[in-house]
Amino acid sequence: MRLEPVLLFLAGVFGGVLNSVAGGGSFITFPALMAAGVAPISANATNTFASCAGYLSGVYALRRELAAHRAELPRLVGTSLLGGITGAWLLLRTPEAVFREAIPWLLLFATALFVYGGRINQRLKALATGHRHASAAGAVLLAGLLLAVCVYGGFFNAGLGIVTLSYLALAGHTNINAMNGLKLLVSTAVSLIAIILFIANGAIAWYEGTIMLTGTLVGGYGAAHVSRSLPQQHVRHFVIVASIAITAYFFYATYFDATSAAG
Numbered sequence: 001m002r003l004e005p006v007l008l009f010l011a012g013v014f015g016g017v018l019n020s021v022a023g024g025g026s027f028i029t030f031p032a033l034m035a036a037g038v039a040p041i042s043a044n045a046t047n048t049f050a051s052c053a054g055y056l057s058g059v060y061a062l063r064r065e066l067a068a069h070r071a072e073l074p075r076l077v078g079t080s081l082l083g084g085i086t087g088a089w090l091l092l093r094t095p096e097a098v099f100r101e102a103i104p105w106l107l108l109f110a111t112a113l114f115v116y117g118g119r120i121n122q123r124l125k126a127l128a129t130g131h132r133h134a135s136a137a138g139a140v141l142l143a144g145l146l147l148a149v150c151v152y153g154g155f156f157n158a159g160l161g162i163v164t165l166s167y168l169a170l171a172g173h174t175n176i177n178a179m180n181g182l183k184l185l186v187s188t189a190v191s192l193i194a195i196i197l198f199i200a201n202g203a204i205a206w207y208e209g210t211i212m213l214t215g216t217l218v219g220g221y222g223a224a225h226v227s228r229s230l231p232q233q234h235v236r237h238f239v240i241v242a243s244i245a246i247t248a249y250f251f252y253a254t255y256f257d258a259t260s261a262a263g
Helices: 003-021 026-035 040-061 063-067 073-092 096-130 136-155 160-170 176-200 206-229 232-262
Strands: none
Touching: 003 026, 003 040, 003 206, 026 040, 026 096, 026 206, 026 232, 040 063, 040 073, 040 096, 040 176, 040 206, 063 176, 073 136, 073 176, 096 160, 096 232, 136 160, 136 176, 160 176
């Protein structure tokens, strides 16, 4: 029996659970795809494909919270589609060697967001509360920030939810349920448009991606039933330790191991 499909499925299950409970599932699923032999850019595209089902189910679960912001949704979705396809286009035009060297830095950025995202969001909420009447220049800056967030999501999916929450806090949102719904809507739009471009360019590893997608669905569904009994702080601590270890490994493999091999 080949272990690779089993490991991909388990990584998907684990990633689905983490995304449902504390976030950070891409720290498991993306390295697992690379460990299975999927090329870096294809692994990134495939990870976006495998994660998208969880975003869609989350949007459906929070549809009532989204309905309260229906006037805002067309702008969010439109910007998400534009940013997502731009980021995906940039990814597909990035040389494989360049993207491989960028992976540790992207993971480091996503790790920092995961560790400090809560504090950043609290400060941004306080800033937004103190400046509710934003100027026209502020509105333009917010629109540019949202576009940048979506471009990042189309280019590298890990950490997208945390960056989006930071944008929503700065935009003045305070209801966490509504923020989660809007975050998932942005993530869904960014991922779907990116996936369309990835499919058109043959960037998705369908065999590995389908196995992982099945695992994320199982993990996400299971987590919905056990999330109340899981101490989220402990899960969060695990994700932080795992993300730091994985980031350190990619720095070593990219810069030190490659240097040793060349020598």
